[in-house]
Each structure stands twice: as C-alpha cells, then as structure tokens.
Amino acid sequence: EVQLVESGxxxxxxxxSLRLSCAASGFTFSSYWMHWVRQAPGKGLVWVSRxxxxxxxxxxxxxxxxxxxxxxxxxxxxxxxxxxSLRAEDTAVYYCARVPNIGQFDYWGQGTLVTVSx
Amino acid sequence: xxxxxxxxSVSGSPGQSITISCTxxxxxxxxxxxxxxxxxxxxxxxxxxxxxxxxxxxxxxxxFSGSKSGNTASLTIAGLQAEDEADYYCCSYTSIxxxxxxxxxxVTVL
Numbered sequence: 001e002v003q004l005v006e007s008g009x010x011x012x013x014x015x016x017s018l019r020l021s022c023a024a025s026g027f028t029f030s031s032y033w034m035h036w037v038r039q040a041p042g043k044g045l046v047w048v049s050r051x052x053x054x055x056x057x058x059x060x061x062x063x064x065x066x067x068x069x070x071x072x073x074x075x076x077x078x079x080x081x082x083x084x085s086l087r088a089e090d091t092a093v094y095y096c097a098r099v100p101n102i103g104q105f106d107y108w109g110q111g112t113l114v115t116v117s118x
Numbered sequence: 119x120x121x122x123x124x125x126x127s128v129s130g131s132p133g134q135s136i137t138i139s140c141t142x143x144x145x146x147x148x149x150x151x152x153x154x155x156x157x158x159x160x161x162x163x164x165x166x167x168x169x170x171x172x173x174x175x176x177x178x179x180x181x182f183s184g185s186k187s188g189n190t191a192s193l194t195i196a197g198l199q200a201e202d203e204a205d206y207y208c209c210s211y212t213s214i215x216x217x218x219x220x221x222x223x224x225v226t227v228l
Binding site for chain 1: 119121152153154156158163164165166169170175207209210211215216217218219220221222
C-alpha cells in the first residue's frame with residue numbers, strides 16, 4: 001500500500017525556518033517525481049515545487065522561489081522541503097504527492113500544518 | 119501564475135448531472151492535455167479523479183467524466199450522489215514546466 005506521511009510542521013515566527021519531511025513507503029520511491037502542494041486554511045490548493053527522481057532537477061512556484069528548497073534522500077525514501085524566510089501568507093497545510101506521469105497526482109499524504117505567526 | 123478559474127459553487131439534486139468548468143489560458147489548459155481533477159472532502163487529502171483531460175484512474179466511478187474545449191476544461195458528475203458533496207479542483211501543467219490548480223468548486227447535493 002502506498003503511503004506518504006508528512007511531518008515537521010508547526011508554529012514559527014515570521015522570518016523563521018522549518019524543514020518538512022515526507023516519508024514514503026509501499027512503492028519504489030526513487031522511480032517517481034515528487035511534489036509539494038499547499039493549502040491555506042479555507043483556501044484552494046496551490047502547487048509549490050517538484051523534484052525529479054534523482055534530485056538533479058527542481059522547479060518552484062514564483063511565490064516560493066529563493067526561499068524554499070526541495071530535496072530528497074532516496075536511500076531513506078524521504079522527500080524534504082526546507083522553508084526559509086517564512087511569511088504569514090505561507091501558513092498552510094503542506095501536502096506531498098507522488099506524480100508518476102505529468103499531471104497525475106495519484107497519491108497524497110495527510111498533510112502537515114505550518115503556521116507563521118508572532 | 120494565477121489560479122485557474124472555477125465557479126465557487128455548483129449544486130444539484132440526487133440523480134442529476136452537474137458540470138464544473140475550469141478556465142485557463144493558452145499557456146496552461148489550452149496548451150496541453152495534462153488537465154487533471156481532484157476531489158477533496160473536508161479535512162481530508164485530495165483524491166485523484168481524472169487525468170489527461172478525460173481519463174479515469176482505476177477505481178474511480180464512471181459517473182465522473184472530463185472534457186476540454188480550447189482554454190476551458192470541464193468535469194461532469196452524472197447521477198449525483200450524497201457522497202459526491204465535496205470540493206473539486208482542476209489542475210494543469212503549464213508552458214514553463216510548473217503546475218497551476220483551479221480556485222476550487224464546492225459541490226452541494228441538495
């Protein structure tokens with residue numbers, strides 16, 4: 001069974017940092033592109049970032065470029081999102097998702113909540 | 119990248135059909151066939167419902183169907199059921215190798 005479990009969220013002050021993790025199991029993690037998608041409270045889904053199978057290619061939404069860094073450790077079956085210089089508008093549930101082919105977000109984790117507030 | 123435009127809400131009675139639109143630009147919806155749709159119940163993670171405009175993943179009811187014309191994609195739910203009450207989001211790949219989701223549509227079963 002495919003499972004994605006996010007962790008690392010919490011309350012952080014503006015300007016602070018966090019590292020989010022997504023532990024994958026039930027599939028060959030190293031064979032899949034992985035993505036982060038976020039959802040502010042009561043709002044819609046917003047694509048954040050993606051990374052290729054070996055971690056050599058990354059893409060970001062303009063709103064997080066230069067502040068967020070996606071990475072992966074295939075030996076540990078884990079996806080990461082380093083979030084720096086956090087702003088109030090980054091407050092959201094952050095989901096990781098598996099994408100086997102372009103546009104196919106087929107499995108999602110349960111999300112981890114990041115709250116940016118003083 | 120601005121969110122794709124969806125109606126805020128759509129409603130229908132049990133057994134009826136409803137259609138949710140998703141309007142983008144030639145740089146996303148109109149520029150490729152990588153449009154997908156997701157269902158999200160309150161407090162839950164999104165569920166994969168449609169990909170490549172009109173294909174259904176294994177296990178998704180055939181009451182759900184997708185289509186596209188120009189810069190607008192659509193999701194139709196036939197034979198509306200109480201369990202279909204949820205938020206629905208479209209998503210498109212873009213010309214700059216990123217993704218954009220729709221603004222979301224709340225479906226209410228009357």
